Each structure stands twice: as structure tokens, then as C-alpha cells.
Amino acid sequence: MILGVHVSGTDNAYQALDVAHKLGCNTMQIFARNPQRWRDNFIGPKDIEEFNRRQEKLKISPVFIHISYLINLASPNPRLYAGSIDAYIEDILEAQAMKADYIVTHMGSHKETSEEAGIERLIEALNQILEKTKNSSVGILLENTSGSGSWLGYKFSHHKEIIKGIKNKGRIGLCLDTAHAYLAGYNLAAKAGFEGLLSEIDKMVGIGLIKLIHLNDAKGTLGSHQDRHEHIGKGSIGLEGIKRIVNHPKLRNLPFILETPKKTEQDDAMNLKTVRRLRQE
Numbered sequence: 001m002i003l004g005v006h007v008s009g010t011d012n013a014y015q016a017l018d019v020a021h022k023l024g025c026n027t028m029q030i031f032a033r034n035p036q037r038w039r040d041n042f043i044g045p046k047d048i049e050e051f052n053r054r055q056e057k058l059k060i061s062p063v064f065i066h067i068s069y070l071i072n073l074a075s076p077n078p079r080l081y082a083g084s085i086d087a088y089i090e091d092i093l094e095a096q097a098m099k100a101d102y103i104v105t106h107m108g109s110h111k112e113t114s115e116e117a118g119i120e121r122l123i124e125a126l127n128q129i130l131e132k133t134k135n136s137s138v139g140i141l142l143e144n145t146s147g148s149g150s151w152l153g154y155k156f157s158h159h160k161e162i163i164k165g166i167k168n169k170g171r172i173g174l175c176l177d178t179a180h181a182y183l184a185g186y187n188l189a190a191k192a193g194f195e196g197l198l199s200e201i202d203k204m205v206g207i208g209l210i211k212l213i214h215l216n217d218a219k220g221t222l223g224s225h226q227d228r229h230e231h232i233g234k235g236s237i238g239l240e241g242i243k244r245i246v247n248h249p250k251l252r253n254l255p256f257i258l259e260t261p262k263k264t265e266q267d268d269a270m271n272l273k274t275v276r277r278l279r280q281e
Helices: 013-022 045-058 078-097 115-132 156-165 178-184 191-204 238-246 267-280
Strands: 003-007 027-030 063-066 102-105 139-143 172-177 210-214 256-258
Touching: 003 013, 003 267, 013 027, 013 045, 027 256, 078 102, 078 115, 102 172, 102 210, 115 139, 115 156, 139 156, 139 210, 156 191, 172 178, 178 210, 191 238, 238 267, 256 267
Parallel strands: 003 027, 003 256, 027 063, 063 102, 102 139, 139 172, 172 210, 210 256
Antiparallel strands: none
């Protein structure tokens, strides 16, 4: 099983590899920089070299980098929109140097405009980004959202329209977040609801575009649109729902990354143990 966690709170990016390894992970996700601030520096060449060395030694692969929360490629604000594109390009170039495999991104907020206008801006931004990083091998994974506020991506018709508008589709894929899907209204706690989700994804974009599962239980009611994650088996999706996801024949060979709560140092180990047990049952 390709299983890891989102590692945060380390002083250097390469230290995250050690944390993942100690947890028994063979994949991981990180923020390459502070997700709540605009970039004020880049990871130094020696740190990138050390990251590459440790990744190869510890065999942590694939590596996913989650984009900053400040970036909004669907923003109607011209300054924020242009700054987001520039920052995204910088992140891809840094991810390339780190030999990361994918950038994971939320699809942006259209703010007080329409979903259609936000999708058009997102398509244009992604086309610019892909063209300006055309020599990069780093993939871009569009993550589904819970649909809070004016965020795009809470239904997979959004993904369909976006991918349709992208000129060079070869580096585009999907990240399926289980908590977000449930909170957006897809009942992953029930077999029929889960199969319906997979059927919709397959119909809209093709299930083969899923390259990563964010495996999170959901805190809240079905369709509440509130983005809240819970420990595995302790939320609304529940143990049976999570078990169905990790053992599904169309998903079981994909990387699974946990973004579950981290209130204590033992939480990641606890959640990983639960997932491994569900996979073996």
C-alpha cells in the first residue's frame, strides 16, 4: 500500500522525509513554504540537494507538494490573480528542483462573481502556468473541495469544464479528497453513494485521472459544505466507508495521504495504524 501523511512543522523540507520514514510511510505530502504567507525566499541549493539525497535513501515516493492557501487562480482581483500565477510558477520550478512528482491545488474561489467566470479565469491561469513550465515534469492535481463559500471544485462537472479548456492536458490529474467529497454531498459512508461518486468522476473526466487520494474522515453532516477533517473511523464516513475506499479495486494501488487532525504527536501513528488494519481485513 502506498500510504503517507501530510508532514508539517519541520524546520527544513528534508526533515519531513525523516518524519514520514519513522511513521513507516512510503509517500508524503508537504508545504514547501509557509502556506499562509507569500514567498519571501526559496529553498537553498544545499537543502534541495539534501532533500534529493534523503528521498532516494529513504525511498519516499511519490512526493506531493500542496500549494499555498493564498494562491487563488480563480480570483477576480487582477493583482491577486497575477500574483497567484507567478507564485504558482515559482512553486512548480522549486518542486522540479526537489524532484517532487505533483503539486496539489484547490481550484480557487470566484468570490462575488459567477462559477462560470471563475472557471474561465482558472483555465486561463493553468494554460499560462503549463506553457511557462513546459519543460517541467511536475504534474498538477486538481483537488475537489467541500464547496464552502465561493470555492470551485465541489462537483466534478467543474473538473470536466476546466480540463476541457486546458490546451496541454498531459500534466493534469485529480486529487480525490474523501472528506471534501462527503461534505460536498457525496455519501461515501454508503456503498451506493461511493459507487455513485466514482461513476460520476469516470463519466466527467475518467477515473484514470485520479493520481492521489486524500484519505480523511469527515467531521460534520452530509452536504454541510464545511471543510472539517476527522480521525479515520471517528467521523461521518466511518470505518466501513474508509475500508471500502482503501480496498476498492480501482483505487487501492493509488497513493493515499492522510490529512487528519494532529492534536498530539501520536495522532498520525494512530490513524496510519487504523488504515493499515482496514486494508488487511
